[in-house]
Amino acid sequence: MNEKQDSTSPLKKERAYLQAECESCFGLCCVALPFAASVDFAIDKVAGNPCTNLLHNFRCKVHNDLREIGFRGCTVFDCFGAGQKVSQVTYRGQSWHLKPSSAKEMYEVFPVMWQLHELLWYLSEALTLEAARPIFDDLQLALHETQKLTELSPQAILELDVSSHRANVNILLLKTSELVRDEAKRKHKGPPIQHKVEGRGADLIGANLKGTDLRYANLRGAYLIAANLQGANLRVADLIGADLRDTDLRGADLTDSIFLTQAQLNAAKGDKHTKIPPSLARPKHWSSSGKRNKHSDSCRT
Known part of the structure; x- marks a missing residue:
């Protein structure tokens, strides 16, 4: 956290x-x-069938090892x-x-x-x-x-x-x-910020946006999969529905970004220098300290 x-x-x-x-x-x-065997899930499962890792008390028998054994999707x-x-x-x-x-x-x-x-x-x-x-x-x-x-x-x-x-x-x-x-x-002081990458549903998959000033940007539904946002400024940026799978947010500032969710953070990569809204928790896999929080990653124990 x-x-x-x-x-x-x-x-x-x-x-x-x-x-x-x-x-x-x-x-x-x-x-x-349901889920399908992929980078996020190790096996196929149809809707309505219990996951093979689900115990009778509704807990997950591999909860502590989900990412390591191929169930990253569960932690997101x-x-x-x-x-x-x-x-x-x-x-x-x-x-x-x-x-x-x-x-x-x-x-x-x-x-x-x-x-x-x-x-x-x-x-x-x-x-x-x-x-x-x-x-x-x-x-x-x-x-x-x-x-x-x-x-x-x-x-x-x-x-x-x-x-x-x-x-x-x-x-x-x-x-x-x-x-x-x-x-x-x-209220912005300084030259106007011109966003060349914003727009609802913008295709920014793998884009190199390292250090980019994206304050106040409209990134609703943007595809930021595996994009490099190291050190980027995302304050007051609208991130509703943005796909942040494997997005590199190390050192990025999302302090007061709009409509960011825990699931989006869990899907991304970050570190202790990533600034996040106070209502959300730092994902476990970001931290080198190993501290746990019941709302970080998957909470099923």
Whole structure:
């Protein structure tokens, strides 16, 4: 974990229910989701089949060695607290193991809840950004509506038009980004920063952006796979949905980047000099100290 982070920060406290608590989950990410043998997974697994590493108590028998034995993808995944919500609230503590008749439905509910909790994560952050105050009422309403959707019955959740809801929320998140970045640009001292690499969905795979000033950049959905961002300045850059797999963030400054998630950090490469938002944790594989944090990498133990 970043030694300079404050684990008691207001945003971290507010988002506590949006952080995975694997001890309260029925191993849903290890059962409901599929994966294919690749650089991220050592084996194939179809949706609905328990991972061969999942124990009867819903813990992972190889948790401490996931990266070393080819299950890097497990250490990157973050359900935003959807696992415990489905397990303990939607299904009231009745697991798919003890009630097999609920299994298929539970596996289908989990990905929907995951999307809703991801939206709650972004909306909760947007409500902490002072520059977005002109749309706080709309953001608060969207947050409330999304929370209500997470409390529906399993059948009602499966009938939701999640794509439509995501699209409506994204309009607000985009407006938030514009308000925050525009205000930061107005306060910027010095020559204007010209971004030649920004843009939604920008293809920056393997790009050499070492030391680049990307403050206030729009990198929504950008493909930054294996890109070199060593020492880059990403303060107040919008990183929502950016693919940071194997992105080199050593020494980069992401202190107040917008809409960055733990999963994105876990997928990237960094070091003790990488500056990250106080609401997130420094991934275990970045640190030479070996210190652990239950929200770093995979939290399933």
